[in-house]
Amino acid sequence: MNFFSLFFPIIIYGILFGLNYALISIGFTLVFGVSKILNLSYGALYMTTAYMIYYFAVMNNLPLVISIIFSIILTIAIGLGIFYTILKFTINPMIFMVTMLLFALLLQYIYSYLFGGQVGLIIPSLFSNISISIFGVSVNLSLLSSSIISVFLLFIVSFWIYKTSFGRKIRATAEDPEIAELIGINTKQIILIVLSVSILLVSIASILLVPMQEVTPTMWVDPFVIAFAVSIIGGLGKFEWAIPAAFIVSFAEVISQYLIPYNVSDIVAFIIVILFIIIFPNGIGGAKVESWIS
Amino acid sequence: MNLGYLKSKGFILSLLIILITVILSFVINSPYLTLSFLISDIFIIMAVGWDFSSGTTNYINFGISFFFGIGALFTGFFYYSFHLTIPLLITQAFLISSFSGFLITIVTLKVRGVFFTLLSLLLPLIGTDFILAFWTVLKMPTIGYYGLPSLSNSLQISLIYISIFLIVIITLIYALYSGHIGLILKGIGDDEEAMNAQGINTFWYKVLIFSISMGIVGIAGSLYAFSTSFAGIDTFGLEFLLFPMIIAIFGGKGKILGSIPAGYIIIILSQYLQLYVGQLTLISFAAFAIILFLFFPKGISRWFS
Numbered sequence: 001m002n003f004f005s006l007f008f009p010i011i012i013y014g015i016l017f018g019l020n021y022a023l024i025s026i027g028f029t030l031v032f033g034v035s036k037i038l039n040l041s042y043g044a045l046y047m048t049t050a051y052m053i054y055y056f057a058v059m060n061n062l063p064l065v066i067s068i069i070f071s072i073i074l075t076i077a078i079g080l081g082i083f084y085t086i087l088k089f090t091i092n093p094m095i096f097m098v099t100m101l102l103f104a105l106l107l108q109y110i111y112s113y114l115f116g117g118q119v120g121l122i123i124p125s126l127f128s129n130i131s132i133s134i135f136g137v138s139v140n141l142s143l144l145s146s147s148i149i150s151v152f153l154l155f156i157v158s159f160w161i162y163k164t165s166f167g168r169k170i171r172a173t174a175e176d177p178e179i180a181e182l183i184g185i186n187t188k189q190i191i192l193i194v195l196s197v198s199i200l201l202v203s204i205a206s207i208l209l210v211p212m213q214e215v216t217p218t219m220w221v222d223p224f225v226i227a228f229a230v231s232i233i234g235g236l237g238k239f240e241w242a243i244p245a246a247f248i249v250s251f252a253e254v255i256s257q258y259l260i261p262y263n264v265s266d267i268v269a270f271i272i273v274i275l276f277i278i279i280f281p282n283g284i285g286g287a288k289v290e291s292w293i294s
Numbered sequence: 295m296n297l298g299y300l301k302s303k304g305f306i307l308s309l310l311i312i313l314i315t316v317i318l319s320f321v322i323n324s325p326y327l328t329l330s331f332l333i334s335d336i337f338i339i340m341a342v343g344w345d346f347s348s349g350t351t352n353y354i355n356f357g358i359s360f361f362f363g364i365g366a367l368f369t370g371f372f373y374y375s376f377h378l379t380i381p382l383l384i385t386q387a388f389l390i391s392s393f394s395g396f397l398i399t400i401v402t403l404k405v406r407g408v409f410f411t412l413l414s415l416l417l418p419l420i421g422t423d424f425i426l427a428f429w430t431v432l433k434m435p436t437i438g439y440y441g442l443p444s445l446s447n448s449l450q451i452s453l454i455y456i457s458i459f460l461i462v463i464i465t466l467i468y469a470l471y472s473g474h475i476g477l478i479l480k481g482i483g484d485d486e487e488a489m490n491a492q493g494i495n496t497f498w499y500k501v502l503i504f505s506i507s508m509g510i511v512g513i514a515g516s517l518y519a520f521s522t523s524f525a526g527i528d529t530f531g532l533e534f535l536l537f538p539m540i541i542a543i544f545g546g547k548g549k550i551l552g553s554i555p556a557g558y559i560i561i562i563l564s565q566y567l568q569l570y571v572g573q574l575t576l577i578s579f580a581a582f583a584i585i586l587f588l589f590f591p592k593g594i595s596r597w598f599s
Contacts, residue, residue: 038412089588094354097408099587101356101415105532106580113573221419228412236409264427266420273413274401281404 008135010254016139016147018250022243023150024205024223025230026157027198033174033237035191040097041082043224044104045199049075049206050215051111053123064124072203078107079199080192104220112217120214126207146208153204154243157197161239170194174237222266229269233276235283244284248272304551305468311554312457319450328449330565331558332521335456336514338557339463340534341541342550343510346467347503349548350479353410356535357398357417361391361508363530365515367425370439370525380445384516391512392505399504403497421530438526445520456517463510464550470506479503483548533576537561540583544590 024046031039049071056067082103086096115121127145131138161167172180173190181187202223213219226249231237234245252272253265276283312335319328340362348355365387372378372386402413429436445452470476478499481489489496519525541560545552560579567575 038408040412040415086588093408094411095587097411098354099584102536102580102584102587105536106577106584108532109573109576109580113577117573225416225419228416260427264423266423267427270416270420273416277404277413278401 006258009137010258012134012137012139013254014247014251016143017254018247019147019150020205020209021226021230021250022154022246023201025227025246026154026239026242027201028227029231029234029237029239029242030194031198032231033239034170034194037093038097039198040100041079041104042202042227043220044107045075045079046202046206046223047111047220048078048107049203050123050210050219051115053207054115054121054215057124064126068207072200075203076196076199080195083195108217108220117217120216123211123215125211140212142212149208153201157201225266225269229273232273233283235285238283238285241283241285308464308551308554309461311558312460315558316454316457319453325449328453330562332449332453332456333565334558334561335460336518336521337537337541337561338553339460339514339517340511340538341545341553341557342464342467343507343514344538345542345548345550345553346510347507349542351482351500351503353403353500355414355504356411357414358511358538359530359532359534360417360421361395361511362515362518362534363421363425364394365391365512366519366525366529369516369519370442371434373442374439380443380520384513387512387516388509391515392509395508396501396505399501403500403504418530418532418535422527425527425530436527438524440524442519442523442525444523452521459513459517467550475499475503536579536583537564540579540586543586
């Protein structure tokens with residue numbers, strides 16, 4: 001194995017995974033940007049969509065498109081339900097965060113109880129599972145299709161944030177919620193809409209990516225670790241830097257997969273986060289983090 | 295050294311409760327009850343170990359199940375690879391968990407508040423991958439280690455040993471609380487900036503406290519491995535964060551006295567629920583933890599005070 005035999009696989013998989021990681025993470029950083037709350041149930045919502053599709057499409061034989069629509073609606077309802085239930089009782093960020101994590105665990109145990117925890121389940125894909133060759137590298141058509149859809153969705157989200165008047169309100173809320181409130185922006189409404197969009201995006205990521213893996217009650221961990229790593233590397237709340245940060249994570253993981261013959265992708269993400277905290281605590285986007293770095 | 299804590303109401307009551315569990319295990323002579331007490335003691339060790347660092351400093355560390363797993367797994371590793379005796383195995387669990395805690399906190403303590411908590415949470419989440427990769431490199435059984443020795447052939451004698459461990463750890467924590475470190479801990483929890491302004495370098499105190507704390511959690515992991523005769527990747531599971539956290543919070547932040555009755559109530563309840571409703575136990579405890587966090591964050595300690 002030499003450098004050139006690895007060059008194309010690393011570039012192609014780095015780009016494809018990077019696009020998907022950006023799709024997984026953008027909602028997480030958006031919500032943090034406007035609400036300063038880290039949505040720890042984020043990964044669990046990714047898992048919820050997958051289990052809902054299994055329930056509707058596999059267990060009840062509903063058409064896949066109908067199952068997807070039902071799953072997205074239910075995931076958004078569950079995600080908003082969790083967020084606003086906690087908000088009703090507390091605004092303490094620590095209690096908020098821990099309770100969100102507990103909801104993620106609760107969902108894990110519920111799915112494990114309802115669907116069985118030992119065997120991974122398979123859900124149908126919108127795309128064919130065949131592989132095609134790009135520069136001599138075998139690429140699964142589902143992965144390629146999900147990456148193309150990710151580009152499209154990332155473009156729409158960027159347009160929404162940077163080119164529309166509502167996007168300007170989102171950026172104002174992220175910059176300074178108090179000033180935004182003073183100039184007449186309904187920040188509560190902004191948070192509700194951004195939260196709904198973030199859940200929609202993570203649901204779509206689940207629909208695109210989960211058919212390439214198995215549905216298990218602990219599957220929420222990987223998307224959560226990726227989203228967290230991307231948000232730290234990009235700079236907390238700096239959603240415009242989520243895309244380059246996603247590529248840093250994906251390339252590091254793909255390179256490690258070719259060099260180390262074990263599944264160490266989560267460890268690589270964790271190590272990059274640690275390195276960034278030591279060397280670039282503000283992330284590549286230069287987040288204002290004086291309050292959390294000692 | 296100030297030994298006044300040995301006469302404090304909280305300390306004496308803690309010892310009394312532990313003693314009652316040992317007496318009950320002999321009087322009732324039910325293996326299931328004795329095992330429940332034994333598991334409770336292990337979770338209480340975890341809870342007080344966690345509370346010692348996180349409850350007082352306000353640096354909430356979610357990484358405890360990682361150090362619990364390290365304590366358990368390395369007990370299996372050293373038992374099968376080097377045939378160490380039980381006291382040495384428990385000592386290595388403390389040392390390896392403390393050292394891992396030291397290495398990790400030296401980096402993660404650079405961040406504060408929710409970000410420290412989040413970073414610590416990643417530890418158990420990546421723990422399984424970490425151990426699988428590390429163990430494969432060492433050519434060790436990734437499934438875990440079966441057939442570990444028990445502390446004693448009699449379950450009741452094992453309970454006595456573990457109760458002694460619990461008492462020693464509580465005494466150690468009380469001693470630390472009532473000395474110089476206790477003052478620093480309270481200072482960090484109240485106003486860390488003010489401590490730094492007085493010229494006290496809180497960073498190294500935090501590293502020391504977290505290293506000791508994670509070492510205690512590692513001991514709990516090792517004792518758990520002896521009690522269940524198994525040390526595997528399961529010990530990295532978030533259940534081993536959920537239960538100590540419920541115990542410590544139900545018992546009251548920074549209150550050892552509260553953790554002891556809370557530990558026995560919660561673990562015995564969970565053991566018996568497991569017997570009758572199986573997997574619904576975890577669902578009910580996660581739901582219970584949510585209610586606890588939203589309605590009773592101060593825990594039951596205020597009922598004792």
